Amino acid sequence: MVRVLYPGSFDPLHNGHLEVIEAAADLFDAVVVAVMVNPQKDSALFPVAERIAMIEESVAHLSGVSVVSHTGLAVDAAQAAGVDAIVKGLRTVSDFDTEMTMAQTNFAVSGVPTIFLPSASSMAFLASRYIREIAREGRDVSALVPAPVVRRLKEQFGP
Amino acid sequence: MVRVLYPGSFDPLHNGHLEVIEAAADLFDAVVVAVMVNPQKDSALFPVAERIAMIEESVAHLSGVSVVSHTGLAVDAAQAAGVDAIVKGLRTVSDFDTEMTMAQTNFAVSGVPTIFLPSASSMAFLASRYIREIAREGRDVSALVPAPVVRRLKEQFGP
Amino acid sequence: MVRVLYPGSFDPLHNGHLEVIEAAADLFDAVVVAVMVNPQKDSALFPVAERIAMIEESVAHLSGVSVVSHTGLAVDAAQAAGVDAIVKGLRTVSDFDTEMTMAQTNFAVSGVPTIFLPSASSMAFLASRYIREIAREGRDVSALVPAPVVRRLKEQFGP
Amino acid sequence: MVRVLYPGSFDPLHNGHLEVIEAAADLFDAVVVAVMVNPQKDSALFPVAERIAMIEESVAHLSGVSVVSHTGLAVDAAQAAGVDAIVKGLRTVSDFDTEMTMAQTNFAVSGVPTIFLPSASSMAFLASRYIREIAREGRDVSALVPAPVVRRLKEQFGP
Amino acid sequence: MVRVLYPGSFDPLHNGHLEVIEAAADLFDAVVVAVMVNPQKDSALFPVAERIAMIEESVAHLSGVSVVSHTGLAVDAAQAAGVDAIVKGLRTVSDFDTEMTMAQTNFAVSGVPTIFLPSASSMAFLASRYIREIAREGRDVSALVPAPVVRRLKEQFGP
Amino acid sequence: MVRVLYPGSFDPLHNGHLEVIEAAADLFDAVVVAVMVNPQKDSALFPVAERIAMIEESVAHLSGVSVVSHTGLAVDAAQAAGVDAIVKGLRTVSDFDTEMTMAQTNFAVSGVPTIFLPSASSMAFLASRYIREIAREGRDVSALVPAPVVRRLKEQFGP
Numbered sequence: 041m042v043r044v045l046y047p048g049s050f051d052p053l054h055n056g057h058l059e060v061i062e063a064a065a066d067l068f069d070a071v072v073v074a075v076m077v078n079p080q081k082d083s084a085l086f087p088v089a090e091r092i093a094m095i096e097e098s099v100a101h102l103s104g105v106s107v108v109s110h111t112g113l114a115v116d117a118a119q120a121a122g123v124d125a126i127v128k129g130l131r132t133v134s135d136f137d138t139e140m141t142m143a144q145t146n147f148a149v150s151g152v153p154t155i156f157l158p159s160a161s162s163m164a165f166l167a168s169r170y171i172r173e174i175a176r177e178g179r180d181v182s183a184l185v186p187a188p189v190v191r192r193l194k195e196q197f198g199p
Numbered sequence: 200m201v202r203v204l205y206p207g208s209f210d211p212l213h214n215g216h217l218e219v220i221e222a223a224a225d226l227f228d229a230v231v232v233a234v235m236v237n238p239q240k241d242s243a244l245f246p247v248a249e250r251i252a253m254i255e256e257s258v259a260h261l262s263g264v265s266v267v268s269h270t271g272l273a274v275d276a277a278q279a280a281g282v283d284a285i286v287k288g289l290r291t292v293s294d295f296d297t298e299m300t301m302a303q304t305n306f307a308v309s310g311v312p313t314i315f316l317p318s319a320s321s322m323a324f325l326a327s328r329y330i331r332e333i334a335r336e337g338r339d340v341s342a343l344v345p346a347p348v349v350r351r352l353k354e355q356f357g358p
Numbered sequence: 359m360v361r362v363l364y365p366g367s368f369d370p371l372h373n374g375h376l377e378v379i380e381a382a383a384d385l386f387d388a389v390v391v392a393v394m395v396n397p398q399k400d401s402a403l404f405p406v407a408e409r410i411a412m413i414e415e416s417v418a419h420l421s422g423v424s425v426v427s428h429t430g431l432a433v434d435a436a437q438a439a440g441v442d443a444i445v446k447g448l449r450t451v452s453d454f455d456t457e458m459t460m461a462q463t464n465f466a467v468s469g470v471p472t473i474f475l476p477s478a479s480s481m482a483f484l485a486s487r488y489i490r491e492i493a494r495e496g497r498d499v500s501a502l503v504p505a506p507v508v509r510r511l512k513e514q515f516g517p
Numbered sequence: 518m519v520r521v522l523y524p525g526s527f528d529p530l531h532n533g534h535l536e537v538i539e540a541a542a543d544l545f546d547a548v549v550v551a552v553m554v555n556p557q558k559d560s561a562l563f564p565v566a567e568r569i570a571m572i573e574e575s576v577a578h579l580s581g582v583s584v585v586s587h588t589g590l591a592v593d594a595a596q597a598a599g600v601d602a603i604v605k606g607l608r609t610v611s612d613f614d615t616e617m618t619m620a621q622t623n624f625a626v627s628g629v630p631t632i633f634l635p636s637a638s639s640m641a642f643l644a645s646r647y648i649r650e651i652a653r654e655g656r657d658v659s660a661l662v663p664a665p666v667v668r669r670l671k672e673q674f675g676p
Numbered sequence: 677m678v679r680v681l682y683p684g685s686f687d688p689l690h691n692g693h694l695e696v697i698e699a700a701a702d703l704f705d706a707v708v709v710a711v712m713v714n715p716q717k718d719s720a721l722f723p724v725a726e727r728i729a730m731i732e733e734s735v736a737h738l739s740g741v742s743v744v745s746h747t748g749l750a751v752d753a754a755q756a757a758g759v760d761a762i763v764k765g766l767r768t769v770s771d772f773d774t775e776m777t778m779a780q781t782n783f784a785v786s787g788v789p790t791i792f793l794p795s796a797s798s799m800a801f802l803a804s805r806y807i808r809e810i811a812r813e814g815r816d817v818s819a820l821v822p823a824p825v826v827r828r829l830k831e832q833f834g835p
Numbered sequence: 836m837v838r839v840l841y842p843g844s845f846d847p848l849h850n851g852h853l854e855v856i857e858a859a860a861d862l863f864d865a866v867v868v869a870v871m872v873n874p875q876k877d878s879a880l881f882p883v884a885e886r887i888a889m890i891e892e893s894v895a896h897l898s899g900v901s902v903v904s905h906t907g908l909a910v911d912a913a914q915a916a917g918v919d920a921i922v923k924g925l926r927t928v929s930d931f932d933t934e935m936t937m938a939q940t941n942f943a944v945s946g947v948p949t950i951f952l953p954s955a956s957s958m959a960f961l962a963s964r965y966i967r968e969i970a971r972e973g974r975d976v977s978a979l980v981p982a983p984v985v986r987r988l989k990e991q992f993g994p
Contacts, residue, residue, distance in 0.1 A: 042201055042226060063312055067201060067283055113813050124226055130315065132455045133610045136295045137768045143317045144801035149815050153222055156289065156315035158302045162639040165462035177431050179467050272654050291932045292769045296609045303642035308656050321798040324939035336908050338944050360519055360544055381630055385519060385601055442544055448633065450773045451928045454613045461635045471540055474607065474633035476620045480957040483780035495749050497785050590972050614927045621960035626974050678837055678862060699948055703837060703919055760862055766951065772931045779953045789858055792925065792951035794938045 043070040043123040044155065047114040050075050050091050051084050052189045054171055056163035058098055060129040063157050065102045071127070073099070074117045075109040085172050090192065097188035114142075115150040126154045131164040202229040202282040203314065206273040209234050209250050210243050211348045213330055215322035217257055219288040222316050224261045230286070232258070233276045234268040244331050249351065256347035273301075274309040285313045290323040361388040361441040362473065365432040368393050368409050369402050370507045372489055374481035376416055378447040381475050383420045389445070391417070392435045393427040403490050408510065415506035432460075433468040444472045449482040520547040520600040521632065524591040527552050527568050528561050529666045531648055533640035535575055537606040540634050542579045548604070550576070551594045552586040562649050567669065574665035591619075592627040603631045608641040679706040679759040680791065683750040686711050686727050687720050688825045690807055692799035694734055696765040699793050701738045707763070709735070710753045711745040721808050726828065733824035750778075751786040762790045767800040838865040838918040839950065842909040845870055845886050846879050847984045849966055851958035853893055855924040858952050860897045866922070868894070869912045870904040880967050885987065892983035909937075910945040921949045926959040 044064055050057060050073075064071045075091050086094070088109050099105045110117035118126050126146065128139050143154035159166075166184055175181050175193040182190045203223055209216060209232075223230045234250050245253070247268050258264045269276035277285050285305065287298050302313035318325075325343055334340050334352040341349045362382055368375060368391075382389045393409050404412070406427050417423045428435035436444050444464065446457050461472035477484075484502055493499050493511040500508045521541055527534060527550075541548045552568050563571070565586050576582045587594035595603050603623065605616050620631035636643075643661055652658050652670040659667045680700055686693060686709075700707045711727050722730070724745050735741045746753035754762050762782065764775050779790035795802075802820055811817050811829040818826045839859055845852060845868075859866045870886050881889070883904050894900045905912035913921050921941065923934050938949035954961075961979055970976050970988040977985045 067312070067314070113810065113815075116813060130295070130299070132459060133292055133295060133451060133769060134455045136289070136292060137770045140289070140317050141768060141801045141803060142806065144320045145803070145806045145810070147319065148801070148819060149810055149817065153226070154317060155226070156317065158299050158313060158315065160306065161303045161642045164641065165459045165466070165638045167459060167463070170460065170463045174431065174463070174467055177434060179431070181467065183466060184463075272651065272656070275654060291936060292610060292928060293932045296611045300609060300642045300644060301647065304644070304647045304651070304661075307642070307660060308651055308658065320801045323800070324797045324936045324943070326936060326940070329937065329940045333908065333940070333944055336911060338908070340944065342943060343940075385630070385632070448613070448617070450777060451610055451613060451769060452773045454607070454610060458607070458635050462638045465637065471544070472635060473544070474635065476617050476631060476633065478624065479621045479960045482959065483777045483784070483956045485777060485781070488778065488781045492749065492781070492785055495752060497749070499785065501784060502781075590969065590974070593972060610928060614929045618927060618960045618962060619965065622962070622965045622969070622979075625960070625978060626969055626976065703948070703950070766931070766935070769928055769931060772925070772928060776925070776953050780956045783955065789862070790953060791862070792953065794935050794949060794951065796942065797939045 042068045044068050044125050044127045045072045045074055045118045045121050045123040046127045047074040047076050051168055053095050054166045054185045056159055056166035059163050060157050064127050065105050071105045072121045073107045077111040094188045098186035115146045115152050118152045128156055129159050130156045131159045201227045203227050203284050203286045204231045204233055204277045204280050204282040205286045206233040206235050210327055212254050213325045213344045215318055215325035218322050219316050223286050224264050230264045231280045232266045236270040253347045257345040274305045274311050277311045287315055288318050289315045290318045360386045362386050362443050362445040363390045363392055363436045363439050363441040364445045365392040365394050369486055371413050372484045372503045374477055374484035377481050378475050382445050383423050389423045390439045391425045395429040412506045416504040433464045433470050436470045446474055447477055448474045449477045519545045521545050521602050521604045522549045522551055522595045522598050522600040523604045524551040524553050528645055530572050531643045531662045533636055533643035536640050537634050541604050542582050548582045549598045550584045554588040571665045575663040592623045592629050595629045605633055606636055607633045608636045678704045680704050680761050680763045681708045681710055681754045681757050681759040682763045683710040683712050687804055689731050690802045690821045692795055692802035695799050696793050700763050701741050707741045708757045709743045713747040730824045734822040751782045751788050754788045764792055765795050766792045767795045837863045839863050839920050839922040840867045840869055840913045840916050840918040841922045842869040842871050846963055848890050849961045849980045851954055851961035854958050855952050859922050860900050866900045867916045868902045872906040889983045893981040910941045910947050913947045923951055924954050925951045926954045
């Protein structure tokens with residue numbers, strides 16, 4: 041039994057995230073998606089409960105996937121969930137730099153290892169930050185995010 | 200049951216490789232270490248049989264690890280071994296660039312996914328190329344490679 | 359007829375920006391410089407009207423260059439201006455990562471392509487952020503920015 | 518009239534190259550594809566004449582595109598063809614590093630500027646080197662290269 | 677006599693910083709550690725006086741090291757201290773990009789050169805930002821920071 | 836007294852190398868330039884004696900600089916010359932990756948530290964490899980290399 045935690049802000053979940061979850065669900069016995077809450081940043085587009093709901097709807101076709109929220113460190117979430125490893129997606133070199141540093145820090149303070157899954161090339165450019173900006177201007181992002189996210193973005197920002 | 204293939208030249212195996220094997224053995228049910236043979240490059244320091252022997256001696260303390268050799272593509276080795284994924288270590292940005300490109304190419308032509316394990320920081324500078332150069336000059340590399348490799352390097356280059 | 363848009367904050371314009379405009383004016387039939395306005399960031403050093411004036415004075419020797427301002431996405435500015443492509447300068451690897459991601463996102467949602475012009479080596483280190491910091495301390499930046507910008511920085515921060 | 522040169526080995530042309538040619542043909546008045554010949558490297562998979570033929574067949578649907586071969590520097594090819602700029606595709610950070618250095622060197626010795634076109638994300642992992650390796654093992658690369666290249670690879674290496 | 681300035685926020689000092697100071701003290705005749713104060717950022721964990729005290733306690737075993745604070749530019753601090761060069765540690769590629777840009781900007785406006793010291797591999801993942809986050813959650817960071825910092829972090833955050 | 840070794844192939848010395856030597860000569864008491872000889876690579880453009888002569892002529896205006904040749908490892912050259920540190924120039928991210936790895940390897944096996952000096956921006960694109968290619972085609976490289984190198988390149992390649 042290999043169980044992994046997939047932490048992130050998911051504000052909102054996009055197709056690159058979904059692809060990581062699908063790959064992890066395919067490889068591992070259990071995938072806990074953890075919506076990380078940062079009380080010091082209150083500029084989120086979607087509240088945590090809605091982010092969880094969007095993920096749950098988007099992963100309904102997968103087995104072994106659960107969704108939780110966590111305030112604090114990813115390693116604390118990992119230990120609370122009793123997983124064997126943290127899973128992160130890798131897209132760009134900036135990602136790599138940041139994620140290597142965090143993986144080594146996390147391992148040093150907790151012993152929890154990190155596993156990286158490379159983005160499929162066609163998803164490597166997706167970033168929630170740009171998706172929020174584009175959706176705010178009313179552009180169609182249905183090629184970039186799952187249907188449950190498209191629906192909520194349209195409710196907020198229009199067609 | 201999650202089974203993975205760890206391909207490489209391993210000419211010779213160093214502590215960074217060993218660390219990847221140990222992490223993979225800890226996480227997954229079976230780890231197949233594949234010594235990749237390139238018939239067009241005959242400048243190897245150690246013959247394949249000796250590279251396999253050094254790895255087998257160095258992983259004797261681990262369970263679920265086997266060693267094979269393969270001529271051709273890593274994805275062919277992966278499919279021959281019936282594994283679920285290829286595992287690679289990540290150290291530097293140059294690694295990242297090369298490995299992302301190969302992972303995406305491999306997935307496109309075979310459907311075999313690649314998983315990356317980050318090097319622990321203290322191993323991130325290890326490269327077989329530099330170890331060969333340093334050992335050739337007779338310097339002590341016992342802090343960089345497992346004991347079975349130290350012994351063979353000393354037999355070749357002294358002192 | 360090839361027409362391009364060159365978007366940026368230009369707070370203030372520096373010699374690296376000017377070099378991109380000159381290269382674009384040399385290659386393309388029309389260059390629209392777009393001062394991008396971010397209503398959520400009100401920490402700009404110069405108001406938009408003054409940024410436009412500084413650019414207009416600095417490009418007075420070039421033909422085919424116009425200056426506009428735009429609130430929203432660069433792709434909206436590009437479509438409003440009816441250009442064929444967005445032009446961006448490339449200096450560092452961090453630039454490259456960010457700009458590739460934005461170029462691919464912009465193309466996915468609008469079909470507007472992005473063209474990159476490499477900074478001449480001697481301009482590659484210029485960044486408005488550092489120029490603001492240095493000018494605030496009263497240091498001479500006349501080697502880094504065009505004369506119309508030097509004059510305004512001196513008016514604000516002294517010799 | 519903006520005319521550009523697109524230099525490369527094209528051994529063989531792949532879909533990422535073709536995408537750069539299509540984008541350049543869309544933006545510019547003329548695109549000269551230059552197959553660069555390196556007499557010191559005689560390990561090419563396809564002879565120059567065949568590389569030219571494969572490109573010509575693959576760009577038959579585009580107007581304003583011609584194909585030449587050149588022995589020597591890309592800037593000499595550019596000046597011989599009387600173009601305004603060299604065009605290069607950008608995929609990875611390693612590309613970026615190498616291409617920035619070459620663009621700045623080329624500009625310093627010849628005054629010929631270089632323009633970069635970002636790979637669409639779904640092509641960013643393509644490299645002729647890996648395609649040669651994969652085709653040599655008899656795997657299907659028809660998703661990675663144009664049909665005229667698929668046919669010739671099959672003739673050489675089988676289905 | 678070679679004298680250098682080592683500027684930083686040091687909020688708090690960690691073992692990677694200490695290693696840079698030790699290497700600089702070993703090579704150069706005098707090392708001035710400059711705690712850089714940014715009046716616009718008032719979110720510091722430790723006040724400047726306490727950051728200075730922690731550094732002074734942590735470098736008590738070294739000769740030729742002094743600690744100052746400075747509000748403004750690092751090059752102003754360097755000229756105020758009469759040093760020959762600024763020293764910075766290098767860990768990751770993001771560091772490299774930022775530091776190269778700053779070094780070239782600083783040299784252009786002041787003539788003060790910058791020297792880089794590479795982090796020993798085992799320290800390359802340390803960042804004050806992550807250490808603050810981890811310590812805030814009450815985890816043990818005694819392997820990551822000097823004893824005088826451990827003590828103060830425990831006073832603030834327990835346990 | 837701080838003494839440093841600056842190792843390289845210098846085939847040929849270019850203005851970026853010369854700039855590193857000048858900066859090192861300004862900062863340190865002695866600079867030993869070491870022409871590294873690789874007996875396995877016999878494709879050098881200039882023989883070692885001529886590379887040394889070109890460097891000696893080019894640094895005649897500096898005090899404290901000597902030139903040696905060395906076959907083997909840079910750390911052996913450093914210990915033979917009795918220096919305190921190895922000095923390397925840093926230009927690009929690829930440089931950074933390679934040089935960090937070598938610096939950490941060298942420190943691990945010998946205790947000799949490495950110091951990096953950033954290239955001035957206007958020299959960051961210079962690479963002996965491209966200079967050889969350009970000079971071979973008879974182009975003028977007098978803006979890129981010192982006069983003693985220009986003279987010898989002209990003797991070999993004209994015009």
